[in-house]
Amino acid sequence: MDIESYIRTTPDFPKPGILFRDFTPLLAHGPAFAALIDQLKARYADSQIDVVVGIEARGFVLASALAYALGAGTVLVRKAGKLPHEPHAQEYELEYGSSILEISRDAFQDGQRILIVDDVLATGGTVGAALKLIQSHFSVSIEALVFLMELDALNGRQKLPAVPIHSVFHY
Template identity: 45%
Template sequence: MDFKEHIRVIPDFPQEGISFKDITTLLQNGEAYKESIDELKKLVKELKIDVIAGPEARGFVVGAPLAYALGVGFIPIRKTGKLPYKTIQAEYALEYGKDVLAMHVDAITEGQNVLIADDLLATGGTIATCVDLIRQVGGNVVGAAFMIELQDLNGREKLPDVEVFTLTQYPF
């Protein structure tokens, strides 16, 4: 399946010069959504994965069904102030701003193999922050899986020791 046929591109959102890749059109198509998760599963199935972590919010709609398909748990990484228990947190840069991510201190046990899943790899800032949070609690990041990669933003460069898997790529 050509996943690009199911992804809406919105110019100048959320600000001028950004070409937003909107996966909501893919998500509303049951066949395309299922196939995207099935294809991500095929890409990562050889990895030894104990748990999948996904950043808020679109990482939830990619990571949770992928965790289900692989029969592993899911760890939400959220914006600060959203988790009810003790957390660790880190600030990160977006391609159009800054934010803070948090994770429960006991979400991952030392030595667990973690796959990070999200909808999009752009600058790599969000995922590099997820890697940092996971490693702070002793997790082992075995890879990162995405529906989309914006190649011209070189997000892979911020993940030099993380294997990256993507379904489709776009120039920025």
């Protein structure tokens, strides 16, 4: 099945000159979504993953489905102010300003093997902040960073530490 055909390209969104890659049609098509998750499951089935981490917001969808397929748990990395108890936080820079990511203080047990999943690797800022947040506060093994799409021209991969990176599609 050609799952990439379910990714819709919308020109000039959210501003002129941007080609937005929208994967909501892929999520809406059950067989295509299942094929994507099956592909990722096959890649990591022998990795003994304990937890799949999803980055807000679209990473939640992919991480949860992959965690279920692997028989693993799911941990959410949220934007500031969304977790109900005292979280660990990490500030990071955006193109125009800064933002904060948070994770629950009890998110992991020492030694767990994790995957970090998000929808798009662009500049690497968000996933870099998530990595720093996790590595600063937890003793876990980050097995890989997993993305549905990677925007190669933005060089986000080069800005990240030496962690295996897998992107299903490259644009």
